[in-house]
Amino acid sequence: MFLKCKSKAKKAKQMPAVEPLQEGEEVADTTGKKWRLVKRLSQSTTELIYEVSQSGSQSSSKESNQILKLGPKDGRIFNEQNFLQRAAKPASVDKWIKQNKMDFLGIPSCVGFGLHADSYRFLIFSNMGEPLQSVTDEDKLLSEKAVLQLACRILNVLQYIHSNEYVHANINAENIYIKQGEKSKVFLAGYYHAFRYCPAGQHVQYREASRTPHEGAIEFISLDTHKGAGPSRRSDLQSLGYCMLCWHTGTLPWSGLANPDQVATQKQRYMDNVPALLSYCFGKKSVSSAFQTYLTAVMALQYSELPDYSALQAGLSAALLQLGGSLEQPITF
Structure with a gap:
C-alpha cells in the first residue's frame, strides 16, 4: 500500500516565493x-x-x-x-x-x-539530519514501532514548547528531521505557524474566525485551526495523531480532498467517533491499541485543558516496549 496522505498536501494559502540566492553567495x-x-x-x-x-x-x-x-x-x-x-x-x-x-x-x-x-x-x-518527508515521499508505510519512536520524541518536544506558552500548529513530515546515529535524534522544526496560546500564563479564549482559517498543511491541522480559532495544546496533540495514522496506514478519511472546508467536515465527523476513524485507516488490519488509547485521549480534550503528557507518553512507551523497541534504538524505515 502507498501513502495517499502526504505532508505536501495542499496548503490553504499560497504566498509568493522569494527569489532564490545563488549558491556561493x-x-x-x-x-x-x-x-x-x-x-x-x-x-x-x-x-x-x-x-x-x-x-x-x-x-x-x-x-x-x-x-x-x-x-x-x-x-x-x-x-x-x-x-x-x-x-x-x-x-x-x-x-x-x-x-x-x-x-x-x-x-x-x-x-x-x-x-x-x-x-x-x-x-x-545546526545540522538536523534528513527530513522525514524524504522517507514518506518514497511511499513507504512506517512500522508501528517506528511511528511510536517518532511520536514519543515529538511528544517530548510538544510538552516543552507548551510549557513555554507556545504551540507548534503545523506538525507534519516536512517539519520533522531525523539525525541517525547510535540513537536516532528526532527534531521538530518549522515554527512558522507557532502560536502563543498562553501569554503571561493566561490561556486565550476560544473564538472561531479570530484568525485565518485552514492555516498549515490541510491534511494534518486540527479542527480548531480549520475554524480559525487560535490553536491550543490539544490542537498539536490531535495533529500528531493524524500524522501517526498517515505514516503507519497510508491514508486518512479526507486524503485527496482539495477543499479545506470538506476536510474540516470530515474531521468533525470523526472527532467523536475514534473507532470509526481507526476502522477507516486500518481497514482489515488489526487496529493498534496504542493508537486507539492515544487518539481517544486527545480527541476528548477540552480547548484549554492541560493534557496528561505523562499518561500519553507512558501509553506510547509501553506499546513500544511490547513491540521490542525503545528510544535507545535507532529508527529504521
Whole structure:
C-alpha cells in the first residue's frame, strides 16, 4: 500500500516565493559571522532551504555544515524567529533536559539569524539530519514501532514548547528531521505557524474566525485551526495523531480532498467517533491499541485543558516496549 496522505498536501494559502540566492553567495548574521551558501536543498512557496558553511571554516565535512532557512523579511519566518528567541533559548532547553533527566530534546538549535539585501530574513540551524518527508515521499508505510519512536520524541518536544506558552500548529513530515546515529535524534522544526496560546500564563479564549482559517498543511491541522480559532495544546496533540495514522496506514478519511472546508467536515465527523476513524485507516488490519488509547485521549480534550503528557507518553512507551523497541534504538524505515 502507498501513502495517499502526504505532508505536501495542499496548503490553504499560497504566498509568493522569494527569489532564490545563488549558491556561493555570502550572508552575514547579526554578530557579523559570514555564511556561504553551499547548496540549495529545497524551495517552497514561502521559504528556501540551503546547506551553508561558515566562511573561513577549515572543515570540509558535510556533517559540520549548517542549514539556512531563507524567507521574505516580513513573512512567516519572522514569527519563527520570535518563537526561537522567546521560547527556545539553548539555556532553557538545556535546563529542561536536566530537570527532566532526558538524554535529548529535539528543539532545533538556531546558531544565527539576520537580514540580507533588505528583503530577506534568514535563520541558521545546526545540522538536523534528513527530513522525514524524504522517507514518506518514497511511499513507504512506517512500522508501528517506528511511528511510536517518532511520536514519543515529538511528544517530548510538544510538552516543552507548551510549557513555554507556545504551540507548534503545523506538525507534519516536512517539519520533522531525523539525525541517525547510535540513537536516532528526532527534531521538530518549522515554527512558522507557532502560536502563543498562553501569554503571561493566561490561556486565550476560544473564538472561531479570530484568525485565518485552514492555516498549515490541510491534511494534518486540527479542527480548531480549520475554524480559525487560535490553536491550543490539544490542537498539536490531535495533529500528531493524524500524522501517526498517515505514516503507519497510508491514508486518512479526507486524503485527496482539495477543499479545506470538506476536510474540516470530515474531521468533525470523526472527532467523536475514534473507532470509526481507526476502522477507516486500518481497514482489515488489526487496529493498534496504542493508537486507539492515544487518539481517544486527545480527541476528548477540552480547548484549554492541560493534557496528561505523562499518561500519553507512558501509553506510547509501553506499546513500544511490547513491540521490542525503545528510544535507545535507532529508527529504521
